Amino acid sequence: MSDSKYITLISYDGFEFVVLREAALISETIRAMLRGPFREAQTGRCEFGEIRGPVLEKVVEYFHYHHANRDRTDVPDMDIPVDICLELLMAADFLGLDSKPQMRDIS
Amino acid sequence: MASRNRPRPIRRPLINKEAGGFDQCWATLQSAMTDIHNKNASKLSFENLYRASYKITLVKRGEDLFNKVKEFETEWFHKHIIPGVDELVRNNLPSIALIQMTTSSSHERREAGERLLRGIRKIWEDHNTSMNLIADMLMYLERSCAETKQASVYATTIGLFRDHILKYGLKDVDGSDQPFIILDVVIAVVLDLINMDRDGDIVDRNLLRDITGMLEQLYETDEEKENEKLYTTIFEPRFLAASDVFYKAECEKLLRESDAGSWLRHTRRRLLEEEERCVTSVSNFTKDSIAAVLEKELVLAKMDDFLAMEGSGLKAMVDNDREEDLGILYQLISRIDKSKNTLKTNLQSRVMELGLEIEQTLKNTDFSAPTAAGAAGEAEEGAEGADKPKALGPAAQQTAAAIKWVDDVLKLKAKFDSLLENCFNNDLIIQSAITKSFSDFINMFERSAEFVSLFIDDSLKRGLKGKSDEDAEVVLQKAIVLVRYLSDRDLFERYYQKHLGRRLLHSKSEIHIEKELVRRMRAELGNHFTAKFEGMFKDMELSKDLSTNYKDHIRNLGDDDRKSTELAIHVLTTNFWPTDVMGRGVLQDGDTSRSDCIFPPSIKRLQESFYKFYCQDRSGRILTWVPSTGSADIKCFFPKVPGKESGPLSKDRRYELNVSTYGMIVLMLFNDLASDESLSFEEIQLKTNIPVPDLTKTLTSLSVPPKFRVLAKEPLTKSVKPTDKFSFNAQFVSKQIKIRVPVISSTSKVEGNEERKETERKNDQTRAHVVDAAIVRIMKQRKELTHTQLTTEVIGQLSGRFKPEISLIKKRIEDLLTREYLERMEGDTAAYRYLA
DSSP: OOSSEEEEEOOOSEEEEEEHHHHHTTSHHHHHHSSSHHHHHOOOOOTTTOOHHHHHHHHHHHHHHHTTTTTSSSSSOOOGGGGGGHHHHHHHHHHSSSSSOOOOOOO | OOTTSSOOOOOOOOHHHHHHHHHHHHHHHHHHHHHHTTGGGGGGGGGHHHHHHHHHHTTTTTHHHHHHHHHHHHHIIIIIIIHHHHHHHHSSSSSGGGSSOOOOOHHHHHHHHHHHHHHHHHHHHHHHHHHHHHHTTTHHHHHHHHHOOOHHHHHHHHIIIIIIIIIEEEEEETEEEEEEEEHHHHHHHHHHHHHHHHOOOOOOOHHHHHHHHHHHOOOOOOOOOOGGGGGIIIHHHHHHHHHHHHHHHHHHHHHSOOOHHHHHHHHHHHHHHHHHHHTTTSOGHHHHHHHHHHHIIIITTTTTHHHHOOOTSSHHHTTTHHHHHHHHHHHHHHOOOOHHHHHHHHHHHHHHHHHHHHHHHHHHTTSSGGGGGTTTOOOOOOSSSSSSSSOHHHHHHHHHHOEEEEOOHHHHHHHHHHHHHHHHHTHHHHHHHHHHHHHHHHHTTTTTHHHHHHHHHIIIIIIIOOHHHHHHHHHHHHHHHHHHHHHHHHHHHHHHHHHHHHHHTTTSOOHHHHHHHHHHHHHHHHHHHHHHHHHHHHHHHHHHHHHHHHHHHHHTTTTTOTOOOOOOOOOGGGGOTTTTTTTTTTTTOOOOOGOOOOHHHHHHHHHHHHHHHHHHOOOOOOOOOOOOOOOOEEEEEOOOTTTTTGGGGGSSSEEEEEHHHHHHHHHHHGSOTTTTOOEEEHHHHHHHHOOOHHHHHHHHHHHGGGGGOOEESSSSSSSTTTTEEEEEOTTTTOSSSSEEETTSSSSOOOOHHHHHHHHHHHHHHHHHHHHHHHHHHHHHHHHHHHHHHHHHHHHHHHTOOOOHHHHHHHHHHHHHTTTTSHHHHHEEEEEEOOOO
């Protein structure tokens, strides 16, 4: 599973973002995507059919911001431009970023 | 017109609405599920599937999706899985109706069973993997499910597995329904394999663990309640029941075929085995329950039978010091019974039996053989012939008996102490039980107080002269241990006083050891108990000083009379010393005139001189001479016998005789006699006023044994009668110059029956007084008490000295009532009041 340190996230309009694998794993969806026998896990590339480039860019920024500050408390909020906040909300919901990362019971 | 600061409206990519609709999404998902089940998922894109379920959930048709998934899975089971399972079962079990018992060999059964289980395991694992992936796929759906509290996809699908596969009813060859479901088959096979494992066959334990693991993850209902795991509700009870049956049978077999030692070892092995099994084959969850089953069937059920076995049961284990067996037994019993009652009672009864056996052996042992002579001490009456080994006289035999009894008891104690340490882990409960039994049988034996005192006497006299301090220490320890067990301490005190008196007066033991022993007794039993003994020690020291002072005094008087006799004196304070030493014992014929015996004039002068010296520094004291316990050294001159030219009789002989005081008095009489005159017994008695029994003994020792025959007796019989005549034996010859004529009362011997009764009677008298004193003391303090309270108080106070009988206490209360120390309380006759 941890073949390479980085994965690629691709928006539907063709933008590709290379992300630290560890940083991206706070998303439950991405986590599920990368385990198991599916194509994404093998290639290390995740295509999102409903997320636009700029939005995905913000998401990736968030991943890294979170990862960099993961050991600190009282971290100030990231800057989010108003005009993409609605789409960002939906993307966050899609990616399972609206709650704290939980480990699911895998038997 | 879009301002840069307003949220941009969501623009979805151009998708056909229908294409994004429920059915299309579902089709995608369905084909994906098929692929997953067929292990073909690598060409799928997770994002697609996830998005499909996402879309369905967004249009609020999540529940439909859920149901569709369920339907799909159910159908999948029926179409693809069940036939396989059916065949699996059929191929591997000859006939489903005979699940419990088969005629095939255990090897075949094992192979078949393992094949079946492997098949089931594979199905389960595949299902598990697939369901995990599918649940991932439907993650978005589940997240919304969680809010509405529906069972998760995963739980539901697991439930489907349970319902459609495990609970699938099996059909027999002819298609009719059997009462078994696959779950039953699986469990039966598992149990069968476990039993084979117990019998020693090698089975695949990992396989078993996987199957039980599977059961642990399945629940009775989809709510997955913690205590409703299939493992707990179905498997575990059956497992415990089957184990129960198995071990019950095994225990019976053990009882029939082997002995207690093997049973113990076998049980221990099984306990370890089952504990291990809970790690390797079944769940750790069951550890305590299976241990309980084992304890019930293997340990407890037939324990009494095993322990009662001849040759290997508890009795044999104790007798033969089988420490390993006893250790295992102790551990097993401690598991099931914190108070270890069975073990305790068994040990106690064994101790009692062995203790009473000691007494029995004693009665049966013949102590008269010469090889037992080592215990006899000095040879006393009945000694004949100078050089051959002497047979023991009856009194010496009794002493030997006493010593043997004590030795045996000490050996028994050492044995049980070793068992306690090595097997029973110094367990307090067992220790107190054993101590109690020891106390019981020791006190049941009526002569224990006397025997213990004799043992100490013997050890101190013979054993410790010249031994090192450590050896002495060992003996002292043993002595104290025994004294601790005795409950009739006042009786022991009486005997000890008597024996100690004799030892001190005849200097038979080392003083510092005596003192050490008394010091320990004081620590153990209290001041009051040892006061007399300490008084005796003090008297001895004082007497030594007195003697030296007196010698100086005489020298200073300038009385340089060569013929004066040297005096070594012991002054004994009356109360400290035993009464018979003091010569105040009651003689058979009530003669109490011991201190009136007539001393020769030279001796009388000596006595008066000393008395004057003694009273110089003290006033108001009376000294009474006790001739029965003293001794004297006499120089004797035997002139040569005329007419004999050669041999010892032709020479003058001078000897120094050491005799008792009575002996001295008698012999001095013959000084004034002509050589051919004789004195009759009665004449001697008149002249000396020595009491008859003492005189008889004295004369016997001086005239009967050839070694000490300084007096010739007429007639020359072995016993002395009042009609005998005695004269100076001019023919007396001895190889030694210094001759010690044995003193009769220097050895402490076991009392004859009469003497013992006498001692006990005196003891009882003293006890009556002690009880009186205790009652008065208690009543004075408490003023009013009921009868029961008073009795309890009295017993409590006197417990350090002896155990008073209730009837004795009652009698003393009556006595005190008549003497008007107490009165009955009006209205309540069972209560008393103290009368000042």
